[in-house]
Amino acid sequence: MNILLSAVGYWLTCKLISLCGEMFVRANLFGVDLCKGTGVKIPESQGVLCGVVFLVIMFLFIPIPFIEYFTNRGTFTFPFHVYVEFLAALLSICCMVFLGFADDVFDLKWRHKLLLPTIASLPLLMVYLVTFDLTIIIIPAPFRSLLGYSINIGCLYYIYMGMLAVFCTNAINIVAGINGIEVGQSLVISASVIVFNCIEMSGEYSEAHLFSLYFMLPFFAVSLALYQYNKYPARVFVGDTFCYFSGMAFAVVAILGHFSKTMLLFFIPQVINFLYSVPQLFRFVPCPRHRLPKFNPKLNKLELSYSRFKPTELTKLGRIILKIASIFKLVHFRKVTVKDCEYEECNNLTIINFFLLIFGPTHEKTLTNRILLFQIVCSVIALFIRYPLARLFYDV
């Protein structure tokens, strides 16, 4: 039934995206593809259609898992703890789709982007508190002599989960800028989660993994539909809405499916991108408004984009980081002279630019595919870490 509804979701999303494009352009929600040089107005924030279709499907789907209760009333008591999880999950996702859309319309400030997701995840954390409330972490075998078998980190665990929601939403948002990359990575991650859930369905916590599947299948379907339109050459853009939507969807299933650590393993490329971006995100190195690669119309390829600044604009810490990183050839850091002024520049610190640094100028489509391939490889590694390797450290 969930698969059937997911299929309906795929069809509905395709339909809506093809119908509504003009409506978005009319409402001033459009972008120009900076990596094409054509200047055509392309509808933005189509992720909101994805999100709405997803919510509608989930609303229609809600009664299905409880069908047993409705057909045998009186014999069962209603499983309130499951229904609470559904509602809290949908509430958080709905808030994030809304927030993402507001961000597309208004260009919100950073502090709102950090504060509001935290508030939106409160009902979710409270559900975790009253249904599961396991805040114990198992210590890996080598450290057990020091720390014991497990520690209850209590409140810290809730802070960790709250930060997970913020991390997921923003981690996807900063791997962006070329056609199909935001949706592509979400597709790979959700497929990985689906595979993981299917493996675990035979295990002890099958209920939690079934819950996760209920969310991930429609999510995969609506994202796939969006990918058809967003892949190179993009006919629509996904907007911040989609990144917020997908980030929260992952955070929700990770928290309520009780596999937040495994989820982080599927986010390895995003974590790498985040770490690589840290010097720019925290302004150790000056950061321009957009960090996407530069389009070279002669070659029809994308090239490294640089952040150019006067030597005085670079912080001391930034200089040390860039110097060390350039020794290991992780960044391109150089001096340039423009109109008799001395500048320094380094490539923008994103995983997308890092791929360009390694492979040289690349066609946009190839670049996206390479990064998605990397994401797939990372997911396979993640599953390897999760299963054979974890046995070494934890005696499962």
Next chain:
Amino acid sequence: MNILLSAVGYWLTCKLISLCGEMFVRANLFGVDLCKGTGVKIPESQGVLCGVVFLVIMFLFIPIPFIEYFTNRGTFTFPFHVYVEFLAALLSICCMVFLGFADDVFDLKWRHKLLLPTIASLPLLMVYLVTFDLTIIIIPAPFRSLLGYSINIGCLYYIYMGMLAVFCTNAINIVAGINGIEVGQSLVISASVIVFNCIEMSGEYSEAHLFSLYFMLPFFAVSLALYQYNKYPARVFVGDTFCYFSGMAFAVVAILGHFSKTMLLFFIPQVINFLYSVPQLFRFVPCPRHRLPKFNPKLNKLELSYSRFKPTELTKLGRIILKIASIFKLVHFRKVTVKDCEYEECNNLTIINFFLLIFGPTHEKTLTNRILLFQIVCSVIALFIRYPLARLFYDV
């Protein structure tokens, strides 16, 4: 605690509205006051700020009613059925704020405006089903010999509640067009509900009425803040967002507080407006895009606005309705000749124009106050019907 948070909400809404005006104008969300003739750009859809502040406050408030459980863990089982109600209510409200905002940005079609609120109220209806599930209506005393003491209308009751959500959202939306009227009526209705809840707090269903109070107090606070800015002369407009938000807030407390019939009594002016509008809403009589009164700059007063059409454009049913209504002086229906063409025209069928029909041209501020006064009188009548009169028909 709820009152304290409501006060915070009032302050926060004021603050946000005064800060964000320019941001809305920049995002193309502004309107021009058609009843002023100045042409100044006034920020639109400020209701979204109201809605967001309301949601944030409720998210922060959620744990409070369960504090007893957290302080005495183990002795109580967690009251899941209450928490489920909170989440479903917030989910529905969040969806509607989102939908309203989307409507402001995109100008959605009528079929979406009817379909989406229905879907958004599904989780709510399911909560009603699993917690209360009382679908019996008590028959008024005079009819009991025919129909018995009560009838279980089952499924029909759920359809009625689903329609309540659609009705409330649209009923407030169509009493609009002059400064402060949308927020003003919502303030009166919510104040009436608060009074009603306080009266009932001593009664049998105190828990349900307390639940309603938890929602209505912050709602009243954020609406009051918005009213400060929206009252004549309006510095901001509320947008469809606010109408959807307030309509759903009322539907939610009516359904989960189990007083949907009493709630309808507080909607008497909206019901009158709806009935008066029927000929235009269902297109028996041609209906222009805007039906707000006409501004007369010479008098600085508002006058009746007319819908003008060729005699052939009027349906047969429409003609009969207008003829009968004009005998009772309920509408102004007349023939006009413009540039040798014969036209007919009747005043636009809204309660606002009806007040102008009775009292003649009126200043905008006076008109709003008169209608709000009418709403207050209706609320007093409603409470009279609910208490002394109901005793005649139902032996309470």
